[in-house]
Amino acid sequence: MSKVLLGFVAAGALTAQSVGGPVLGYVIDGEARMRPVFGMAAAAHVGAAMREGVRDSWGGLSLLVDGTAMRNGVALEGRWASVQPGAFLDATEREVLVAAGGAPWRLALPERALAVRVSASGDRVATILADESVAVWARGGVAEFRLPASKWWSIAFAGERVIAYDPSAHALVWLDGATGASLALQLDGTEGLYSLAVDAAGRNAILLGERLLVAPLDGGEVRGFTPPPGAEQLEPLAGGTTFLLTRNPARPMWVFDPGRTDGLLVIPAVSIEKGGQQ
Numbered sequence: 194m195s196k197v198l199l200g201f202v203a204a205g206a207l208t209a210q211s212v213g214g215p216v217l218g219y220v221i222d223g224e225a226r227m228r229p230v231f232g233m234a235a236a237a238h239v240g241a242a243m244r245e246g247v248r249d250s251w252g253g254l255s256l257l258v259d260g261t262a263m264r265n266g267v268a269l270e271g272r273w274a275s276v277q278p279g280a281f282l283d284a285t286e287r288e289v290l291v292a293a294g295g296a297p298w299r300l301a302l303p304e305r306a307l308a309v310r311v312s313a314s315g316d317r318v319a320t321i322l323a324d325e326s327v328a329v330w331a332r333g334g335v336a337e338f339r340l341p342a343s344k345w346w347s348i349a350f351a352g353e354r355v356i357a358y359d360p361s362a363h364a365l366v367w368l369d370g371a372t373g374a375s376l377a378l379q380l381d382g383t384e385g386l387y388s389l390a391v392d393a394a395g396r397n398a399i400l401l402g403e404r405l406l407v408a409p410l411d412g413g414e415v416r417g418f419t420p421p422p423g424a425e426q427l428e429p430l431a432g433g434t435t436f437l438l439t440r441n442p443a444r445p446m447w448v449f450d451p452g453r454t455d456g457l458l459v460i461p462a463v464s465i466e467k468g469g470q471q
Contacts, residue, residue: 217430234435279311338370347389393433
């Protein structure tokens, strides 16, 4: 029965794509329904609900209200409590299901995870742990290195390299087992708490906090923007060149395109009360 249901959902998704254009990502409405975001970042729109009972999503990953983990519409083994970029966590936040890249694999952590990030290949995992360290593992749970950190750090992968934002220094630092932490870029202005992401090419670090910053990792001018109201995350859309800042489809959703001079784009809201049809 489950295979039939998944096949039905996949068929529905393909039908929706043929009508709405390429899928950029997914959002969850106020009735726990998953909706695709169609089109291009500069002219995107939200489609009709394609799955019910969804607690959260990130890119191609979704977590159902019963704890089922889904990757691109296919159920994965186990029951999970939360979804983070590229991974699912159990209720203890010490067991990780790595679901980005290739075949899914599990990782047992020595401490509770405050943040988990997975490289695009799915072969490396970086975590900020509750004992205030950053630890990195390779596929299969092979420990690579562990460094002192702060729970206020933000981490991301630039390709297969780990980069972190250190708010106490208002700086981006590279992390590896050979050199520890080395300066990648010293930022100007006032320090603060920032979320961190890197574009798919590994060229630009994007920071979201009091300001929205684009920091070229190979040198160049750091550009700053005023974040829109409600901006709280940096979720890469398909292609990894643009980022969803807000995720409530009942309101206009903001997208950030670091390649544009103006930067910010808007996806129109849908009328949830009328089934999401505009």
